[in-house]
Amino acid sequence: MNLYSFVLMALMGVPGSGAKVQISWTGDVTAGFSTTFTCSSSCSPNCIYTWLLKDRTVKGSTLTWTPDGRENTVDLQCTVLNPETGGFSSTISTVEIKNPLSVQVSPPNTVPFLKQALDLVCHQDKSGDLQEPSNPIWFKDGQKVTLRNNMQLLQNNLTLHFDTPLPSDAGFYQCETSLRQTRVLSLGYLLSFDLWNVTISGPDTVFLDRLYQFTCLSSCILNDDCTVKWHFKSGFPIGTYFSVHRNVLKWTPSRPGTFQNFTCIAENAAAGRSAQTTKMVEVKGTPLSGSQTGQLGGLPTMILSLGLLMLFHS
Structure with a gap:
C-alpha cells in the first residue's frame, strides 16, 4: 500500500517554538476499516500530542479510528505542546474516506x-x-x-x-x-423522476461554533461533463471554518441571528443543460463560554481557534 501524507503544514503558537508537525497514515481510509494515524514533529522529548477529530480529543502521538461512512472527508488536527517552553505547533489534514x-x-x-x-x-x-x-x-x-x-x-x-x-x-x-x-x-x-432534479442536504438551522456539512445531490453523475458549483447570492458564509470539495460544503458559523443562502448549480456543458437549487439556513445560538469550550475536550481555546483560522485562510 502507498503511504499517504496528505498534510497541511502550519507553524503556530509561541514564536520560536520551532516544532514542525506532520500527520501520516498508510493506505486508503475506508469506512468499516480502522486506520492508525501518526503525528510526528521535531519537538523535543516529553512533548504532549493532542488530536482533535469531530469535536473529540485524544492524547498520544497515534490515533486509531474506524469511519462509519457518514462523511466522505474529515478534518484531523494534531497539536504538539512543549511543556517546558509553553510553545505549541499544530497541523490539520483533510482525510478522504472511501465507502465500500x-x-x-x-x-x-x-x-x-x-x-x-x-x-x-x-x-x-x-x-x-x-x-x-x-x-x-x-x-x-x-x-x-x-x-x-x-x-x-x-x-x-x-x-x-x-x-x-x-x-x-x-x-x-x-x-x-x-x-x-x-x-x-x-x-x-x-x-428522482426528473433527471435534472437538484437538492441540498443538511440542516435548516445551525448553531455557533459547530461544524456542519451540506451536500449538493443531483441525478447528474459528477464527471468531466457534469460539474457542481456553489454560489452565495446573499454574501460569503461568515464563520471560523469553511471548505468546499466538489459537491460537499463544510461550514462553522460564527454570526448569530443571520441567514445564509447556499445555491448549488449542476451543469452538463456538453449537453447544454443545468439545474440549480437554493437552501436558506438560519444561524442561532451564542458564542461558547470558557466552560463550554472545555467540553470540546480540553484543548486551549487559542489552539482550537488558531487551527481553524489557519485552515480558513489557506
Whole structure:
C-alpha cells in the first residue's frame, strides 16, 4: 500500500517554538476499516500530542479510528505542546474516506420512471475482505423507510423493491449495515423522476461554533461533463471554518441571528443543460463560554481557534 501524507503544514503558537508537525497514515481510509494515524514533529522529548477529530480529543502521538461512512472527508488536527517552553505547533489534514457500501439502481443504468417497477440495491464493493452485508436498514432523506403498499424488502433486505413508484417515493436513499463489527452508512442514491432534479442536504438551522456539512445531490453523475458549483447570492458564509470539495460544503458559523443562502448549480456543458437549487439556513445560538469550550475536550481555546483560522485562510 502507498503511504499517504496528505498534510497541511502550519507553524503556530509561541514564536520560536520551532516544532514542525506532520500527520501520516498508510493506505486508503475506508469506512468499516480502522486506520492508525501518526503525528510526528521535531519537538523535543516529553512533548504532549493532542488530536482533535469531530469535536473529540485524544492524547498520544497515534490515533486509531474506524469511519462509519457518514462523511466522505474529515478534518484531523494534531497539536504538539512543549511543556517546558509553553510553545505549541499544530497541523490539520483533510482525510478522504472511501465507502465500500452504496445504494445502486438495478439493473445498472436504469432510468427511473413513474409507475414502472424499480429496484434499489444495498451494494458492497467486492474489494477487501468484507462479508456480504445482511439485513440492512433503509433510510430515505435521513429517516427510516416505512414500507407502503407499493414497496417490498427482498433478499434479506438487500433490495428495496417498488412495484409502481409514485412521485412521493422520490428522495435520497441510503442503507446501513454492519461491516467488520462496525455499523456503516452507505453512499446514497437520489431517486428522482426528473433527471435534472437538484437538492441540498443538511440542516435548516445551525448553531455557533459547530461544524456542519451540506451536500449538493443531483441525478447528474459528477464527471468531466457534469460539474457542481456553489454560489452565495446573499454574501460569503461568515464563520471560523469553511471548505468546499466538489459537491460537499463544510461550514462553522460564527454570526448569530443571520441567514445564509447556499445555491448549488449542476451543469452538463456538453449537453447544454443545468439545474440549480437554493437552501436558506438560519444561524442561532451564542458564542461558547470558557466552560463550554472545555467540553470540546480540553484543548486551549487559542489552539482550537488558531487551527481553524489557519485552515480558513489557506
